[in-house]
Amino acid sequence: MSALKNIWIVYNRELKAQFNSMLAYVFIVIFVLLSMSLTFLLDDFFAPNAQDASLEFSFFRWPMWLLMFLAPAVGMRLWAEEQRTGTIELLLTMPLAVWHAIVGKYLAALSVITIAILFTFPVVITVAYLGDPDNGTVWGGYLACIFYGGGALAITCAVSALTRSSVACLIIALALCFGQLLIAIPPVLEYAADNWGGRVADVLGSLGTWAHYTEMKRGVISFANVVFYLSMIGFCLFLTSVVIKSKRS
Numbered sequence: 001m002s003a004l005k006n007i008w009i010v011y012n013r014e015l016k017a018q019f020n021s022m023l024a025y026v027f028i029v030i031f032v033l034l035s036m037s038l039t040f041l042l043d044d045f046f047a048p049n050a051q052d053a054s055l056e057f058s059f060f061r062w063p064m065w066l067l068m069f070l071a072p073a074v075g076m077r078l079w080a081e082e083q084r085t086g087t088i089e090l091l092l093t094m095p096l097a098v099w100h101a102i103v104g105k106y107l108a109a110l111s112v113i114t115i116a117i118l119f120t121f122p123v124v125i126t127v128a129y130l131g132d133p134d135n136g137t138v139w140g141g142y143l144a145c146i147f148y149g150g151g152a153l154a155i156t157c158a159v160s161a162l163t164r165s166s167v168a169c170l171i172i173a174l175a176l177c178f179g180q181l182l183i184a185i186p187p188v189l190e191y192a193a194d195n196w197g198g199r200v201a202d203v204l205g206s207l208g209t210w211a212h213y214t215e216m217k218r219g220v221i222s223f224a225n226v227v228f229y230l231s232m233i234g235f236c237l238f239l240t241s242v243v244i245k246s247k248r249s
Contacts, residue, residue, distance in 0.1 A: 031066055
């Protein structure tokens with residue numbers, strides 16, 4: 001019970017900090033406006049021949065690219081700002097385990113990302129009004145967005161623990177998220193299969209986020225996809241704890 005209480009205290013503190021700094025509002029507005037604009041304007045959503053009632057191609061292809069940029073923006077200050085201002089020393093002297101603070105801060109930032117994703121619900125209402133959407137695929141797409149955002153945020157959390165600069169954290173985390181996405185796109189996998197063999201291509205595909213996100217946005221919530229994201233999040237948060245504990249000692 002004390003662990004949950006400590007996590008809640010840190011979560012509540014960090015969530016208030018996110019909204020007090022206006023960062024959360026800016027992130028939510030930018031994500032919603034861009035994702036909706038790209039869907040309704042760039043993809044000819046209202047065209048007479050549009051047949052994407054599941055939103056798989058017209059909407060859910062955009063959040064992955066937006067979150068690759070915006071999730072690091074939400075998480076870049078999680079630990080970098082604490083180190084820059086010196087408040088990390090105060091936080092680490094509090095009677096709570098390091099992982100309580102890590103989980104609390106991570107969940108607070110993830111809440112901001114999840115709220116932004118869920119605020120795109122008007123596109124679902126529009127599809128339901130105009131046609132007969134596949135609700136399973138729609139929910140799968142939203143889960144894909146949340147899992148991908150959570151993975152990108154976990155990477156950012158680990159990078160933030162390694163640096164005092166929020167800007168440096170943003171750049172490094174963005175590069176890592178882009179690299180993890182790039183290694184699993186079809187052209188790269190085809191090149192790897194032709195030049196390095198099928199096993200290398202399979203490894204790249206399993207380590208990259210492209211295939212996992214693509215399957216989930218089609219409504220394929222397989223055990224392998226869920227384990228991939230949970231493992232990535234768990235590893236990055238573990239790495240964060242190692243770094244923070246080294247600073248604490």
